[in-house]
Amino acid sequence: MIFLEALACKNKGRVPVWIMRQAGRYLPSYQLLRKKHPLKELFFTPELAARVTLLPFQELELDAAICFSDILVIVKALGFSIDFLDKPVVSPLLTTEEAIDRIFCQPLEESLFFLFKTLEILKKELSVPLIGFCGGAFTVATYLMKEPLLWLYQRPDSFHRLLEKLTEASIEYVKKQIESGADVIQIFESHANLLPEEMLLEFVFPYLGRIVDAVKSLGAPVILFMRGSSYFVPELLSLRPTCISLDWHRSLQKMREKIPYPIAIQGNFDPHLLFAPKEKIVHTVKTHLLKDPGYIANLGHGVLPGVSVDAVKSFIEGVRLGSAAFNGDGYAGSQIYQLPDSGAVYRHY
Numbered sequence: 001m002i003f004l005e006a007l008a009c010k011n012k013g014r015v016p017v018w019i020m021r022q023a024g025r026y027l028p029s030y031q032l033l034r035k036k037h038p039l040k041e042l043f044f045t046p047e048l049a050a051r052v053t054l055l056p057f058q059e060l061e062l063d064a065a066i067c068f069s070d071i072l073v074i075v076k077a078l079g080f081s082i083d084f085l086d087k088p089v090v091s092p093l094l095t096t097e098e099a100i101d102r103i104f105c106q107p108l109e110e111s112l113f114f115l116f117k118t119l120e121i122l123k124k125e126l127s128v129p130l131i132g133f134c135g136g137a138f139t140v141a142t143y144l145m146k147e148p149l150l151w152l153y154q155r156p157d158s159f160h161r162l163l164e165k166l167t168e169a170s171i172e173y174v175k176k177q178i179e180s181g182a183d184v185i186q187i188f189e190s191h192a193n194l195l196p197e198e199m200l201l202e203f204v205f206p207y208l209g210r211i212v213d214a215v216k217s218l219g220a221p222v223i224l225f226m227r228g229s230s231y232f233v234p235e236l237l238s239l240r241p242t243c244i245s246l247d248w249h250r251s252l253q254k255m256r257e258k259i260p261y262p263i264a265i266q267g268n269f270d271p272h273l274l275f276a277p278k279e280k281i282v283h284t285v286k287t288h289l290l291k292d293p294g295y296i297a298n299l300g301h302g303v304l305p306g307v308s309v310d311a312v313k314s315f316i317e318g319v320r321l322g323s324a325a326f327n328g329d330g331y332a333g334s335q336i337y338q339l340p341d342s343g344a345v346y347r348h349y
């Protein structure tokens with residue numbers, strides 16, 4: 001299982017690869033299923049969600065599977081309803097502070113039964129590790145109100161109370177995902193790039209840290225994805241995730257120099273690269289791939305709509321070719337970086 005080995009920074013084989021949003025969008029087999037079933041049905045029917053998760057494996061050699069679901073299904077457990085149109089639509093949207101205080105988390109094993117069942121089915125079918133996931137509390141919160149940034153600045157106390165409730169529900173949610181068969185959890189804090197640094201420190205990192213700690217306390221690896229990650233490496237390090245998933249703004253080599261073992265890194269190719277000609281994709285991936293025992297190849301964000309399956313195949317081929325010579329003896333730069341002792345400064349919750 002080179003994916004799990006790489007998460008432990010102990011991979012001696014080739015570089016493992018999976019792709020964010022690998023289960024939908026660009027796959028003709030997925031488009032066909034979408035013609036027959038609305039998205040909601042695909043997400044909420046365990047047999048269908050499991051089938052979609054497995055679709056990319058018919059054509060691509062991937063080293064991990066991510067459960068077909070969405071970061072917003074959790075809001076069902078908190079008394080909201082959710083539909084998936086062009087974008088996810090949650091109702092009723094929050095308009096008052098009292099509505100936040102009334103939010104209450106129903107037992108997840110009932111409200112999100114379908115998701116745990118999907119993981120159980122997948123666990124039996126898969127020969128690669130299974131990734132479960134949740135959204136960061138801040139990102140999920142942005143879908144629950146019309147103007148989240150106005151609320152954040154005008155009514156920060158109740159925004160914190162909302163983040164608190166979302167964090168507690170997410171912790172319960174990822175615990176149950178692990179019990180149902182997820183080997184690894186990835187946290188998607190996709191909208192963090194909306195905020196300036198001082199607001200990230202107050203509204204994002206402390207809550208992320210609590211989910212990271214909860215997953216680690218169960219003995220499972222946790223991957224932290226945040227848009228803008230390249231600019232916040234010290235802060236992300238202080239949360240001690242198993243792995244940091246990087247955006248494409250800085251080179252992998254430079255990022256590894258700032259991210260010490262035993263923290264693994266994932267990413268970080270520009271999703272637009274997959275619109276380039278095959279040769280360019282293969283060459284870029286082959287050349288810039290990190291040859292490192294704690295590295296997982298992926299894009300810096302999800303695969304974009306309109307990308308061809310052939311482009312995704314070229315990406316994977318680039319990873320195979322680039323890692324062929326890697327003998328796993330250690331970091332190519334041969335330097336072992338030490339993690340600083342204290343990261344407590346970002347943990348003022």
Ligand code: CP3
Nearest residue numbers: 020021022023024025066068069070071087088188190302
């Ligand atoms: O892309 C990211 O930033 C990852 C985090 C994230 C997911 N869902 C994870 C996901 C975010 C921000 C969402 C919200 C969401 N949900 C959006 C973005 C809307 C916006 O505000 O810009 C959309 C369009 C949805 C609905 C949705 N979720 C669709 C239509 C699909 C299936 C097909 C597709 O487009 O990929 C999903 C699946 C989904 N969302 C997965 C994950 C991890 C599982 C599929 C996979 O990773 O292969």
